[in-house]
Amino acid sequence: MNVGVRRLEIGPINRVEGDVSVQLDIAEGVVREARVKAPLFRGFELMLKGRDARDALVLTPRICGICSVAQSMAAAEALRSAMGLRMSANGRHVANLLLACENVADHLSHFYLFFMPDLARGAYAGRPWHAAMCERFKAQAGSAAADFLPVRAQWMHITGLLAGKWPHTLAIQPGGSTRPLKRPELMRLERLIVVFREFLEKVLFADSLENVGSIDSLDALLRWARAHEQADFARFVLVAEELGMAGVGGAQAAFMSFGAYPQPLPDGVVDADVSTNADDAGDAGTVPPAFLFCRGVVDAGVREKLDTSTIMEDASAAWMQANASQHPLHGDTTPLADMEQKPDAYTWCKAPRLRGRVAEVGALARQVVAGHPLALDLLRHNGGRGSVLARVVMRLLEVALILPAMQRWVRAIEPEQPFCAHGKMPAQAQGEGLVEAARGSLGHWLVVRDGKVARYQIIAPTTWNFSPRDGNGLPGALEQALVGVHVDADAPASTPMLQHIIRSFDPCMVCTVH
């Protein structure tokens, strides 16, 4: 560490899922280097070894109580691909509805419970909007939480109906869902979606979802916000703009999406026939759209196909036995018993890289890959990089896009057709399960030998976003996003913008290391 550089440890950061702290090197009031520390290791990949592969459906959702359905779906997809099974169309719609239900709940829980309370902090006392923020968003006491919690709980009735409960359901199986639905239940499902939509259109947006979903630039967003000042979304946009959140928190990273909400395959089409990548998205005339939000990568404005064979995990900065970069089908996650063996390591999190590059994942990345004009314009305002404002805005904008799709999926379910297809796991097999969780790209990789799990590796969204340095010293997305932030001279740890940047990724630390 250079002279004049002060090292600061901030943690535990709360209002994220799980535990995280950051180590900052600060000089002349500016963050020069950041290191993100994931302080909890549990060892799910080791506990799956040697088990019946179907046990992954029980164990992996329990990696995370907030992304439980996403973990469940990734496990079901990995098993499905290893079994060579085709999911029933009804099962696909039900799985998508469950994932959308969880993702929407997560996006709004992040907004109302995790992110917004920071704008009511004492550090902002004196700002003209502070009193209003306190009334609405103060942690626990604000009026927004009292509005949101009952609506959220009722929204989760979708999971009661489709999956028995949330979190930790076994309703999503490799071939579909375990809960066949009758017509009256479909109508009940649609009522639940409509009631929630009313909350969104009255309280969160004070406007129709279609109008919100078609906002196409930062200027249009600000105009919209000024015209809808009573909307919770607009309150955020106006304050965020004033605080400069459109220009902070960026990282030099490729934006990646595994493709969200895969659609049922038409008769006669197999997985391999389907156009799954962003650069084919315009080809909808000849191939059916494979996803609601397409799969792909955007790096420095250039679109490319996702090639998951170029995903490698590096453990140079993690307290793991292995160092070398490995594809997850060959990877290993065995912790060091003696952490002192690796003095430069600082976290339990490995460093995933996409062809050597840092990737940012999440709602912003999904919408950049899907080509939403607002997402692309928000990047332009921060030199092609993400920002605090862009991440929060695209999360809520995605909610406006998903609800109408959910209504379409409910209507596409045919109660007389099967909900679950069945198959057997071959003695030797491997599978890949790719899902877009609320927080971004989640992958499960499975190797079966003699009918048992020989290897199971998981890379979660926040593993990408909160990655440590890799073997080349390349810092992860959050580690970059914190560099350059001006901190308060007296109490640097209390600088609100640090917390805004960290929470803008909506981190899930229990998924990150698992």
Place this chain on the structure above:
Amino acid sequence: MNAPVNHSASSGNGTQGRATLLWLQSGGCGGCSMSLLNAELPHLFDALALAGIELLWHPSLSEESADEFMALIERIRSGAQRLDILCLEGSVMLGPEGTGRFHLLPDGRPMMELIRELAQLARHVVAVGTCAAYGGVTAAGGNVAEACGLQYDGAQPGGLLGADFRGRGGLPVVNISGCPVHPDWVLDALALLAADEMAQQRDLDELARPRAYTDHLVHHGCPRNEYYEFKASAEAFGQQGCMMENLGCLGTQARADCNIRPWNGGGSCLKGGYACINCTAPEFEEPRHAFLETPKVAGIPVGLPTDMPKAWFVALASLAKAATPERLKRNAVAESVEMPPGAAQRRRAGSEGGGR
């Protein structure tokens, strides 16, 4: 929306002011907190306020972060802040090799030390979820994490605090097990504790779980009871029959009221179409067979109801199987009711009347 609750009101809980609650998380998934947010009528914050509970800090819900949290911990340590209820969610992490370094605080101290210290200061100590109670899923496989519960290591008394531990209020650790917990299990128990109205002998079972929900079996109220009675079994998920014979269901042994007390507005595992995996029990994470398949010896499922002689069960089961109505046989292996109740009578009536 709901009528506002006065969050600063004092309740008659026998202590000065409201009961203070500190919620910590360690080796778990956070799912019990997420389930708690599913509380309805009233919602979570109102439910706590109405129980006379002041939430000092919760990792997902409180404003205080980082240094502000550490300052609160110091105030509790010094006695400046009274601690009535300590909730832990997630297993205690003893690994690697007993050092506790699988879960570190920012100051480099193992989390298990902070939990141990605060447990001595709290009037009541609560394990929320099977991880905190017994080790749970975090202890699955070879238990690389060296995860254990607050007062149990699996089914063995002990754990972090030892079998003899009692909170300052005289109770052992209250184990609200479940993976996840039902929000009402937690809120009902916290309300009793806040009012100092929980008694060990009366209110806790042999594993220190609230009897409010463990006096029931998951089997009670199971919508598939009739299939169970006639041993009409589902052969694959999505089918309607009983899941005990083939699909790993442990509902006849599992202690919980899941099919009586609705989850998320009306669900339960069974209503969701999949097996009960007995998640309120210690060591449920290691069934020693595939979770979703019933192990059998000579075609007979092992793990029959615990308090019934095996020979009687087998005899009754074969009688029931011989008497199974056609309706149940067919519906058990179908995704929807192919033969509704009354169909047979209607058919008979139709043939007696000469048909239409």
